[in-house]
Amino acid sequence: MSDLVAIAASDNLRIALAYATADNLAGRPVYAAGARCALRPKAAQCLYQAAHAARQAELSLLVLDAYRPAGVQDVFWQVIADARYVAAPTSGSNHTRGVAVDVTLLDSDGQALDMGTGFDAMCEQSHHDRDDLPAAVQRNRQLLLGIMLHAGFRPITTEWWHYELPDAQQYAFIPEHEMVRMITSSIC
Ligand SMILES: [Zn+2]
Numbered sequence: 001m002s003d004l005v006a007i008a009a010s011d012n013l014r015i016a017l018a019y020a021t022a023d024n025l026a027g028r029p030v031y032a033a034g035a036r037c038a039l040r041p042k043a044a045q046c047l048y049q050a051a052h053a054a055r056q057a058e059l060s061l062l063v064l065d066a067y068r069p070a071g072v073q074d075v076f077w078q079v080i081a082d083a084r085y086v087a088a089p090t091s092g093s094n095h096t097r098g099v100a101v102d103v104t105l106l107d108s109d110g111q112a113l114d115m116g117t118g119f120d121a122m123c124e125q126s127h128h129d130r131d132d133l134p135a136a137v138q139r140n141r142q143l144l145l146g147i148m149l150h151a152g153f154r155p156i157t158t159e160w161w162h163y164e165l166p167d168a169q170q171y172a173f174i175p176e177h178e179m180v181r182m183i184t185s186s187i188c
Contacts, residue, residue, distance in 0.1 A: 003174050004038040004067055004098050012060040013051035014106060018119060019065060019072060025120045026079050030072050038067040040098040040174075043153075043165055047101060050151035057143070058108045064119050064161065065102040068095035069176040084158045085122040097171040100164035101153070105144050113140040119161050127158050 009015045018024045020031040039047060043066075051061045073093050076086045087093035094100035102120075105113045116137035117126045125133070128141070141160050148155065153163035165171075 003040055005041050005044050007037040007039060007044055007047065007063065007066060009037075010051065012055035013048065014060050014062045014110075016062060017065060018102070019068070025122065026075050030075050037063055038098070039101065040171060043099045043101065046152040046165065047103075050103075050147050050153070053147045053150055054105060057147075059113075059143075060106045060110070061147070062104050062106050062112065063101055064104065065095060066100070067098045067174065068093060068100075070096050070173060071176055080122055082122065094164045094168040094171075096173045097168055098174050099168045099171050100162060102159075102161045103144070103148070103163060104161055105140065105147075113143070115140055115144070115160055117160070126160055128155055128160060129157070 007013070007015060015037045017031055017035055017037055019026070020029055020033070020035050022028050024030070047061070047063070047066075054061045070093075073087060073096060077088060080086050081088075087096075095102075104115060104119060107113060114134075114137055116130075116133045117123065124130070128145070133141075144160070145155060148163040152165070154166045156162050156164070
């Protein structure tokens with residue numbers, strides 16, 4: 001049985017993997033076409049719960065990344081060798097453990113809420129606990145934080161979009177062949 005389950009998109013759980021496009025910090029697609037959004041079952045359950053909470057507020061959750069093969073982590077490390085934003089290849093990423101997600105919120109028209117910076121903006125403005133952001137941005141980030149905390153995730157200090165299971169370190173890294181299998185069995 002696989003360690004990963006594919007995430008099913010719905011009206012209130014949208015999936016747009018940023019690393020399958022050129023719109024990411026590597027500036028080119030680093031996932032194969034048809035790459036699946038996948039997580040360990042426990043993290044998937046929390047994500048569905050978060051999407052349910054978002055729907056109650058007439059919002060949707062947009063997933064930008066979930067399971068990430070270790071090889072992709074190496075590509076990012078070559079672009080930004082800064083451990084505040086990218087896990088060093090030697091230590092791995094909680095994305096590679098299958099228990100971390102990058103997410104934002106969409107309004108009822110499908111427009112992304114203003115979070116002050118873009119996803120993957122590696123700067124201080126992306127940190128939580130900033131006191132120099134507009135009130136609307138603070139509200140949006142706090143809304144996302146509340147939804148994700150309530151669903152069982154925890155934040156990290158440097159990225160408003162990144163959430164992971166509190167016991168992430170307890171999970172082993174998942175080999176890349178798992179992701180390849182997810183890609184080749186693609187149904188979406
Ligand atoms: Zn992340």
